[in-house]
Amino acid sequence: MRGEGARQRVPHASDHGWDESPHEGDEPPDGGGGRHRHRRGGGGGSGGGSGGEPPRRRRRILRWSATILSVLILGTAGAGYLYYQHLNNNLETDDLNLGDHRAPEPTPNAAGQTPLNILLIGSDARDSKENQKLGGAKETFGGTPLADVQMLLHLSADRTNMSVVSMPRDTLLDIPKCTDPDDGKVYEASTQRTMTNETLGRGGPGCTVATWEKLTNIHIDHFMEVDFAGVVSMADAIGGVPVCVDANIYSRDNQGHGSGLKLEKGTTPVKGKQALQWLRTRYGFDGGTDISRAKAQHMYMNSLVRELRDNANLSSPNKLRKLAETATSALKVDDSLGSVKRLYDLSNELKKVPPERTTMTTMPYEYVGARVIPKPGDAEQLFRLVRDDVSLDGKGKKKKPAKEKVSDDPAALDAEIAVQVQNGTRSDAEPPVSGRASTVTQLLTGKGFTRATADTTTALAEEKTVIRFPSAELEGDAQKVAKSLGLPLSSVEKSTDVSGVVLVVGADWREGNTYPESAAKKDDKTPESAEALNGSDKKACMHVDPKYTWGEPKG
Known part of the structure; x- marks a missing residue:
């Protein structure tokens, strides 16, 4: 249960945050509104609910x-x-x-x-x-x-x-x-x-x-x-x-x-x-x-x-x-x-x-x-390692490739499976590939998924190609689409954001009619750009900017 308490809205603040002084130079964000405290438990002790608390x-x-x-x-x-x-x-x-x-x-x-x-x-x-x-x-x-x-x-x-x-x-x-x-x-x-x-x-x-x-x-x-x-x-x-x-x-x-x-x-x-x-x-x-x-x-x-x-x-x-x-x-x-x-x-x-x-x-x-x-690439790699519970220090036991779980839901005939294809090839570094949804839709149609349609009005940003389905009775259909394109079953996920089977072509498949083998393979190494620091490292020392040094050490 959420605790009780009155909410007080407050004016917006400049974006100084946990910076060291009010001179950091960040621009103020949009929006506003403060938060109030919710207390656990009851009683009239000093840690009680809202009451007369300022x-x-x-x-x-x-x-x-x-x-x-x-x-x-x-x-x-x-x-x-x-x-x-x-x-x-x-x-x-x-x-x-x-x-x-x-x-x-x-x-x-x-x-x-x-x-x-x-x-x-x-x-x-x-x-x-x-x-x-x-x-x-x-x-x-x-x-x-x-x-x-x-x-x-x-x-x-x-x-x-x-x-x-x-x-x-x-x-x-x-x-x-x-x-x-x-x-x-x-x-x-x-x-x-x-x-x-x-x-x-x-x-x-x-x-x-x-x-x-x-x-x-x-x-x-x-x-x-x-x-x-x-x-x-x-x-x-x-x-x-x-x-x-x-x-x-x-x-x-x-x-x-x-x-x-x-x-x-x-x-x-x-x-x-x-x-x-x-x-x-x-x-x-x-x-x-x-x-x-x-x-x-x-x-x-x-x-x-x-x-x-x-x-x-x-x-x-x-x-x-x-x-x-x-x-x-x-x-x-x-x-x-x-x-x-x-x-x-x-x-x-x-x-x-x-x-x-x-x-x-x-x-x-x-x-x-x-x-x-x-x-x-590197950010998604780090997130995937966390999702897959892979240790970032490289010392964990080597895991056997997980056996992909095939849905118990029987798939419909290819020609009966409705698939909406969206273009998710946009990334922070590159614009979307024009016409990519239509290209993959034609690929599906050629494989017998004649009810596949391209959503040409939506340009998403999806790091990895993914197939989403809303409920258990469509999981088998979604997996069948994945298999036809050579996608791993791990790319199939349940989502309440869709009302049917939706294929989002990601930034890992920007060209070609075959899903890249490199995209399907998993590299369990922590990216060097993550700058990993081990918790037992007692030799770590911060490098000081010469402009902020002073005098000589005492003694």
């Missing part, structure tokens, strides 16, 4: 998935059961997916296990005095939050490995239609590519989830968010997180750009505001981009996880109690994860993976002006 008490995420992992792993020490009901009431919940399409659930492995996919979201919201103090950018107080950090955490079905995929905040995507569950407001699908961080302002985190599922076709089980103050408190609770720079760094220039981070060359444990500065730093790291900042965040997360496993200071009940209070007050989760018991159970699953089997990656991208788009 709007500024609404907790709003921060960006850091590392903080979230700390909460989950700490659950194994028992912190989650302290003040159980009180902590449950602290948790804020919201709807998981606000779109009108869900990615298919993964097929269980031989042991009946399925992977877990959790979207970690952080925003730039400054909706409390504490978060405002930490976040800066005073003119954005109370404005529409932006999902400036998005990371997909994938826990393998057998719980032997974990993968994390970061998406740069300024990635341009097609955002799907989202409906706000509180007031029913409908945000229509974007008609042009839009920055992914704007999804949070289109009804809440469920729209961010819907956007990820549309892009990746990965079924997402849960989402989590955490706020600015949570980052500071978590880092304090464990006594600091070691990070490394290859030169003295001071993230500040004469125009006020920078987070203010000041560190000496080498490894330094950061906590409190300094930890927040590390996570926000862009000016100072080599390249000065969101990509550089993502690398620094990966380093922080890996180091944090190692500290949480080894840090003896967390044996103090008082420290654990403080951490539990902070964590549950800072977190927002989907409804199905909205209790301390469920977080505790999830932590038990996550702790099964050793650091050396954790792989951090960044979605392969290419620049379009000052923004980025998913890199054709």
